[in-house]
Amino acid sequence: MNQWLDDRLHISRLNDKFLRKAFPVHHSFFLGEITLFSLIILILTGILLALSYEPSNSMVVNSFDPGTADAPNLVPAAYHSALKINAAPFGDMLRRIHHWTANIMVAAAVIHMMRVYFTGAFKKPREINWWIGMLLLIFSALTAVTGYVLPYDNYAYNTLKVIYSIAASIPWVGEWVAQAAFAGKFPGDGVIPRVYGYHIMLLPGILLALTGAHMLLMIKQKHTQPQYAKRVAYKKIVGVPLMTQQTPIMLMLTLLFAGIIVLFSAFIPVHPVEYFGPPSTTPIDNIKPDWYLLWVFGVLAIIPGIEFDFLGGNINSEFIGAILLPTLAIGAMFAVPMLDRSRENLYYAENPTNHPVRLGIGVAFMMLLAVWSVAGYKPELISSGILSTENANTVLWIATFLIPALSYFFVQAVVRGIRSLREADERDRTTHAAHADD
Amino acid sequence: MTRYKRQDPEITRRKFINVAMGTTAAVGGVSLLSALGSANPVFRLTADKMPPLEGDILVHAEESKEGRPIALADLSDQLVRAWPMGKDENGADVIRKGDPNNILALYRFPAGEIVAPTNLEATVDGQVVAYSDVCTHAGCSVSDSDINAGEMRCPCHSGQFAPKRGAVVIGGPPPKPLAQLPIRQDGERLVVAGFFLTPPYPYHNNEAEWDNLKQEVEEALA
Ligand code: HEM
Ligand code: FES
Numbered sequence: 054m055n056q057w058l059d060d061r062l063h064i065s066r067l068n069d070k071f072l073r074k075a076f077p078v079h080h081s082f083f084l085g086e087i088t089l090f091s092l093i094i095l096i097l098t099g100i101l102l103a104l105s106y107e108p109s110n111s112m113v114v115n116s117f118d119p120g121t122a123d124a125p126n127l128v129p130a131a132y133h134s135a136l137k138i139n140a141a142p143f144g145d146m147l148r149r150i151h152h153w154t155a156n157i158m159v160a161a162a163v164i165h166m167m168r169v170y171f172t173g174a175f176k177k178p179r180e181i182n183w184w185i186g187m188l189l190l191i192f193s194a195l196t197a198v199t200g201y202v203l204p205y206d207n208y209a210y211n212t213l214k215v216i217y218s219i220a221a222s223i224p225w226v227g228e229w230v231a232q233a234a235f236a237g238k239f240p241g242d243g244v245i246p247r248v249y250g251y252h253i254m255l256l257p258g259i260l261l262a263l264t265g266a267h268m269l270l271m272i273k274q275k276h277t278q279p280q281y282a283k284r285v286a287y288k289k290i291v292g293v294p295l296m297t298q299q300t301p302i303m304l305m306l307t308l309l310f311a312g313i314i315v316l317f318s319a320f321i322p323v324h325p326v327e328y329f330g331p332p333s334t335t336p337i338d339n340i341k342p343d344w345y346l347l348w349v350f351g352v353l354a355i356i357p358g359i360e361f362d363f364l365g366g367n368i369n370s371e372f373i374g375a376i377l378l379p380t381l382a383i384g385a386m387f388a389v390p391m392l393d394r395s396r397e398n399l400y401y402a403e404n405p406t407n408h409p410v411r412l413g414i415g416v417a418f419m420m421l422l423a424v425w426s427v428a429g430y431k432p433e434l435i436s437s438g439i440l441s442t443e444n445a446n447t448v449l450w451i452a453t454f455l456i457p458a459l460s461y462f463f464v465q466a467v468v469r470g471i472r473s474l475r476e477a478d479e480r481d482r483t484t485h486a487a488h489a490d491d
Numbered sequence: 492m493t494r495y496k497r498q499d500p501e502i503t504r505r506k507f508i509n510v511a512m513g514t515t516a517a518v519g520g521v522s523l524l525s526a527l528g529s530a531n532p533v534f535r536l537t538a539d540k541m542p543p544l545e546g547d548i549l550v551h552a553e554e555s556k557e558g559r560p561i562a563l564a565d566l567s568d569q570l571v572r573a574w575p576m577g578k579d580e581n582g583a584d585v586i587r588k589g590d591p592n593n594i595l596a597l598y599r600f601p602a603g604e605i606v607a608p609t610n611l612e613a614t615v616d617g618q619v620v621a622y623s624d625v626c627t628h629a630g631c632s633v634s635d636s637d638i639n640a641g642e643m644r645c646p647c648h649s650g651q652f653a654p655k656r657g658a659v660v661i662g663g664p665p666p667k668p669l670a671q672l673p674i675r676q677d678g679e680r681l682v683v684a685g686f687f688l689t690p691p692y693p694y695h696n697n698e699a700e701w702d703n704l705k706q707e708v709e710e711a712l713a
Contacts, residue, residue, distance in 0.1 A: 211631065214591075215647060218629040221693065228693075233531040239630075240591065243532065334552050334572055334594045334624070336632040336646045353664060354648045358628070360666040360696060367696045370664045371629055432649045436638060442651070442662055 083306060084165035090307045091158030092264060094314070098151040099253060105141065107134035108249035110205060110240065115331075128331040131205035131245045135326045148204075149318035155197045157314065159345045162190050170389065170415050173403040174277045180390035182270045187387055189263050192256055194345060199252040201343070204324060205245055210332035211340050213248075214239060219375045224366030240332075277402040341429060349379050351428030355449045385418075409468040416464050417457035424452045539589030541708050542691070543575035543672055547683040549621070550576045550586060552594060558586060560680050563619065566599035570635045570643065570654075572624055573597050575683055592692055594632060595672060596624035596643070597681075598654050604641075608657035610688055613673030615681065621672040622658045623691035626650050628665040630692050643669075667695045 059065050112127035117136060120126030128136075138144040166186060169175055175183040198216065202209045217239045221231035236243035329337065342350050356374040360367065405412045427434075428449045434440045440448055549561045552572040561573055573595040579585040587593045599619045605611065614620045626633050631647035638644070642661065643652040650663035658669035670691035673684040686705055694701035 211647075214631065215629050218693070222629075229531065232534075233527065236530070237532045238534055238590070241532065333554060334588075334591065334632050335554075336634055338634070338637075338646045340631075340646055350648070353629075356664055358650075358660060358664045358666045369666055369696065374664070432644075432646075435649070442638065 084161055084168055086303060086306065087161040087310060088158055088165055089264065089268075090310055091154050091161060092260065094154045094311065095151060095158065096257060098147055098154065099257070101147055102138065102151055103253055105134060105138050105144070106203065106249075107131060108203070108246050110242070110245040129205050129245070131203060132326065132331050135204040135206065139326065145322075146315075146318055149321075149323050150314060151200075152323040153314050153317050153321075155200060156343065159190075159193055159197060159343075162186075162193060163345070166190065167415070167419075171405040171412060172277065173393075173399060173408065173411070175390045176393045176395065176399040177390075178274055178398050179270075179277075182267060182274070183390050184387060185263055185267045185270070187383070189260065189267065191383065192259050192263065196252060196256040196260060197343060198346070199248050199256060201324070202248050203245070203252060204326045205332065206324075206326040206329040207332050207335070208324065208326075208329040208337055208340065210240070211337055212342065213244070215340075219371060222369055222372040223376060224363065224368050224372065227372075277399060279402050280404065344426070347429040348422045348425035349375055351425035351431070351449075352378050354431045355428045355446050355453075357446070382422075406468050406471050409465055412468065413461040413464040417461040420460045421453065421457045424449070424456050427452075536704075536707055536711055537589060538577060538579040538585045539587050541577070541587055541711075542590070542686065542704065543587065543593060543595065543683045544577055544708065544712075545683060545685050547575035547577040547587070549573040549595065549597065549674065549681040549683065552588075561597065562679050563599070563615075563676070563681070566597055566619060568598060568600055568641055570624075571597045572632075573621070573681075592623070592625045592630065594624045596622045596633065596654070596669070600641070600655055605655050608659065608668075609655070610657070610671055610673070613671060613684065613688060615674060615676045619674065619676075619681065620654065621674045621681075622652075622654065622669040623672065623687060624669070625692040626665055627660075627667040627669065627692050627695045628663070633669065670695070 055064075107130045109130040111130050113130045113133050114120070115126045115128045115133060115136075117140075118126050135148070138148060169183065169186070198212075202213045202216075213235070217231050217235050220234055221227040223230055232238060232241075234247075235241060236247040241247075341347065353371065353374040356370045358370050359373070360369040362368070431440070431445055431449065435442055435445055550573060551557055551559045551561055551565070552574045557574075558576070560576075561571065565571060574586045574588050575593060575595065576584055576586045597619065602616070602618055605614060605617050605620055609620060611617050624632050626645040626647065628645065628650050629647055631645050633643045633645045633650070633652060636642040636644040636651065641653075641655060643654055643658070644650070645652075645663065645665065648664050650665035651661045652658045652665070652669055653661050654669075657671060660666075660668060668689075670687040670689045672687050674681050675684045676682070689695070690698050690701035694704065
């Protein structure tokens, strides 16, 4: 059959070009692959969910608890369909798998990105793929947030409300943007169909296109080579080909990973819609976004309530905290490849300890996001007595500056330690070698 | 030898094609932008979406009692949420919950505890006070504080308000106090005495738009 296909489609050229691509063998190179598998699992489970989900926020009678004829118990159709999915055999599992995979996809992407950053793999010629990767991260988060809203329980409703008001806080155009994005004044009659369109058509389409570009560039430019490749065969590509050595490794990894997700889903529930109930005016205490957006939430919690008019636009703390600061943080991440001025193409993955400043800045940046994420727990910190209403903001703002700075210097100290150990080893080896010569 | 020198055309072919393609792409692109307009549906101000109006009765918002008029005896220093209930164009009762920002917070404090900047004229005997229950920060529904009795706390980013003092901000990111709603007593019932005294969320930083809305409401009712 191969012959038959080859005669017509010349697939052997494909084979030479793509399927023999050499994959370096190192565990840190599997992080990107885990992200890719997550996307595939999300698409498969998402299609299954879409078969039973009803994208509408019109009110329907709750068939599980219909109420009486003159006082029927009305709930949004989307919420009702989430209840029905939960009641169906394996339905709750399906939702949990979809939700857990979404979390793991973002986590894998973040760690993958850390690997790329710390080993310098973003340097010339791979800048474009760093930027595509950033876009993938942003769009994954957007996809997950829109997915969050779909069950349309009280939790989703409150989340959507906050998202709407963040969009509306953009000066000058905010109100228009928010209404255009979410089908009219909150909560518009068409808001769920709108978010559904984003979640299952627009955003996955963008994600797939970006993923395709990411993979093609990776194949064209090749991975950075791990250090051991330098010793094995200098300036040669070392690794196992996609067909057939890498494929079984990938398959095993996928199955193992799928197994872990199913285990997680079986034991740890996510987003229990029955517990939160349909949208209502009763707020949810200490509502939190998913972990990867907690830092934005933390900024909002500690930013003082400022507001001023600028050229006819209203600039408020919500805009500064939820749009301006995150844009700056993301902008800094986009700028990373431009800070490297070398003209040489990078061939080998670098040892992070040989680039202590880059390592230190990366760690400090992560600590900054961590401090802000902790700030997202401000109400809990206050009610547990660790902080008080009066000092919470001050303490958290000091931590915002102090902890990243301290971790920067801590990293420098550790790197110096590692280096002097390495040099001592080196000296030992040379003296031993000298003795052996005698 | 050559009699005729070859004249360069004023514009090269390449340039012509580039300009032509650029123009079509720009015109086409801009025309597609107009499709974005359809993303933003027309807003119709129906009775259930109007803000609380003079004469509206305050009714319970809590699920189990929704729509029942609120009596003085139902109120205490614990927050009670209410909807304004008015009439639609056919004169039937309509709870104005089509706009969730119409949710109200009611408190009743012992005489003398409610002080300025609360507008005491707009309370019932200086004891019962009504505010918009929507946080001026990002529009979450504000609750009683779990730490200090007699204060309010927003569950979203811990904005804090003092309901005895005109719901001024005493902590967190909200930029403005909660808007106070003037109320009066009418027999057993609590009745709205007029529009919010200051623009409520989401008009809290856009006075002009709030005035527009009030005008639109008055035109619709006239
Ligand atoms: C590509 C990345 C994707 C991410 C990160 C993602 C994330 C999420 C999340 C976090 C939820 C909330 C789950 C819950 O709590 O119930 C959700 C729900 C949903 N997703 Fe996705 N999703 C993705 C792709 C897709 C695709 C491709 C489809 C369909 C073709 C899809 C269809 C759905 C549906 C129908 C729901 C609502 C299910 C329900 O909660 O009842 N998703 N998604
Ligand atoms: S919405 Fe109330 S504090 Fe942010």
